[in-house]
Amino acid sequence: MMLIATIAAEVAFWLCLVAGCLLRYVFNLRKLGLILMAATPIIDLLLLVFFYVSLSQGSKAEFMHGFAAFYIVFSVVFGKGIIGFVDQKVSGGSTRTGPKDDQRSFTQCVLASVGAALLLLIGIAVTGLAGSFWLVYWLIAVAFTPAMWWGVQRWMSKKATR
Template sequence: MVLIAIVACETGFWLAVLAGLGARYVLRRRRLGAALLIAAPVIDAVLLTLVTVDLLGGGTASWHHGLAALYIGISVAYGHRMIAWADARVAHLVDKVPLPPKLTGWAYTRACWRDVARTMLAAAIAGGILLALVWLVGDPERTSELDGLFPVLGFLVAIDALWAISYTIWPRRTPAEA
């Protein structure tokens, strides 16, 4: 049930983004587009509610509940950036606005380190949700599956940090340098 809710919410997130961008660029209704884009974070709240109701209703936590927490953390930390990325591409396709230049050198390295901060935020949000679910349920036997997800959050932060470290040591070259 929770896995289906995650898939439905992820689908709903991107449908809200596409509808918002469509309203903004195709229909030329910026306010409607903004309202539809605001629906994307509301979908995260729906997912969090579904997960909480499932566990409070007697459900036993599984990796699906942890995935939901991770999805919400990533959506909150990276959602604005993902929407901005999609917005730039749709503006390019519809209005022929130039795409932002690809980052190289130290600018790309700084962007990688900003992503590390975003990933740390996503992990903190996911970890906070997991802790809150464990506390709300109050039954360690039913929530023990969630304990194994904390090392996964640390692993994700470590991988992103290694990525940034690699570009700190070997900055991305400009096409002319390559």
């Protein structure tokens, strides 16, 4: 069930974003479009509630419980930037990035990783250690995410300067 909820949240996020852009720029309903785009954190909140309800009712956490925790926090931390990027792109604005943006995105990655770890730890407390294999798995993955992020950023910046 967590798989379906996570997919539904992702689809709803993009539907709100695309519909918001259409309302803002095609139908000239700027406020309604902005409201729709700003509603995306509500989707994450609903998924978070479902995450903990699902954990409290089941005996064991599944792979998708851990993935959902990761997805929720990264969506919240990076969602505003994604929405702003899409909004600028659709409106014809500049979307350039540089070293300052790389540092900012790395800082956001660290923040998101800490938040995801917190959700996972709370999930472990709700489920109990015996039923938390996949939450612990994702906790380990989250611990290594900033290092991987940093490495990919360095590799991409070196590749761009060639």
